[in-house]
Amino acid sequence: MxxxxxxxxxxxxxxxxxxxxxxxxxxxxxxxxxxxxxxxxxxxxxxxxxxxxxxxxxxxxxxxxxxxxxxxxxxxxxxVERGLWPAADTPERLTALSWTTWAYVSYGMLINVLNFSRSPHADAAWHHPPLAEEALRRLDAALERLDAELAGRPWLLGEAYSLADLIVACVITYSAYCGVPLERHGHVRGWLRRFYQRPAYLQTWGAVPPMV
Ligand SMILES: N[C@@H](CCC(=O)N[C@@H](CS)C(=O)NCC(=O)O)C(=O)O
CATH class of the missing domain: 3.40.30.10 (Glutaredoxin)
Structure with a gap:
């Protein structure tokens, strides 16, 4: 330890x-x-x-x-020893690394663009409505791909919940707080609802967010 x-x-x-x-x-x-x-x-x-x-x-x-x-x-x-992360050298480990890095790097970059281009916390001189519109369009397309991935299975890696779900779900939740609509993505919303039932989620955040 x-x-x-x-x-x-x-x-x-x-x-x-x-x-x-x-x-x-x-x-x-x-x-x-x-x-x-x-x-x-x-x-x-x-x-x-x-x-x-x-x-x-x-x-x-x-x-x-x-x-x-x-x-x-x-x-x-x-x-790995707690059954919450796939073992090294398994296909699931590769999937976990792919989706978690995607969430923070690729999807996260679009959230940053959205925030810089329209957030009240960003300098008004940086605001750019067409850029915000394009970021929202790309975020929605990204959510559509995540939604397709979650169709037919409860968790990102299959039947079992893992830290991959926690990592990606936290980024998607943050994007919803930033105003990214989730309505069109039913599998994503169902998966988020399952994640918000985790005791660790409730212990850390205290309440289920209203957006799902
Ligand atoms: N990409 C970094 C982002 C870290 C980050 O920006 N943290 C913010 C809090 S959400 C911070 O510490 N901000 C303080 C500052 O910028 O002075 C990560 O995920 O660790």
């Missing part, structure tokens, strides 16, 4: 990682940073994460950053 410390902030990119840790039931110290107060830009934190953002998971003294890398590592290290 490694010594783990998670640097986090409430309702942030660190929350899916906290949820994964709760799902796995591994002991982990949590250090809550106050982002509004700028804790993440203090020299002592920049020494473990030069990007000055949460989350960072310090594993036996070595920092690991980027949520998706942290959760994929947690899967390999603790998930």
């Amino acid at each position: 490694s010594d783990l410390t998670l640097y986090a902030a409430p309702m942030s990119s660190a929350t899916p990682v906290a949820c994964a840790i709760a799902e796995l039931g591994v002991p982990c110290r949590t250090v809550m940073l106050d982002l509004a107060a700028g804790d993440q830009k203090k020299p002592e934190y920049l020494a473990i994460n030069p990007h000055g953002v949460v989350p960072t998971l310090v594993v036996d003294g070595t920092p690991l950053f980027e949520s998706v890398a942290i959760m994929q590592w947690l899967g390999g290290r603790y998930g």
Whole structure:
């Protein structure tokens, strides 16, 4: 068992990682940073994460950053023995890596474009309605592909729930908060509803989101 410390902030990119840790039931110290107060830009934190953002998971003294890398590592290290992550050298491991990285990198990039081009939290000078429209169109097409993947099976890897579901579902939930419509994607909505029943989800977020 490694010594783990998670640097986090409430309702942030660190929350899916906290949820994964709760799902796995591994002991982990949590250090809550106050982002509004700028804790993440203090020299002592920049020494473990030069990007000055949460989350960072310090594993036996070595920092690991980027949520998706942290959760994929947690899967390999603790998930296999708990039946929550596919074993190395299985086709399911490849599927898990594909969809989880897709969610954070490809789908996540489109969420960022959407947010920069229309979010009230982004500088109004960056707002660009045609770009927002195009991002929404591409996000919808991406959801259609995820919906097709989930047709005929309850979870991303088949019959069994895994951390792959947790990782992808957290990104899709965040996109819904950003205003990406899910109505057209019934398999995605059914899968999210199943995920929100997980005790680890309820323990971390406290309530089922209204959008499904
Ligand atoms: N791609 C990164 C994103 C990390 C990130 O942007 N975290 C935000 C919180 S949601 C943060 O720490 N922001 C503080 C800041 O930018 O100063 C990850 O998934 O780990």
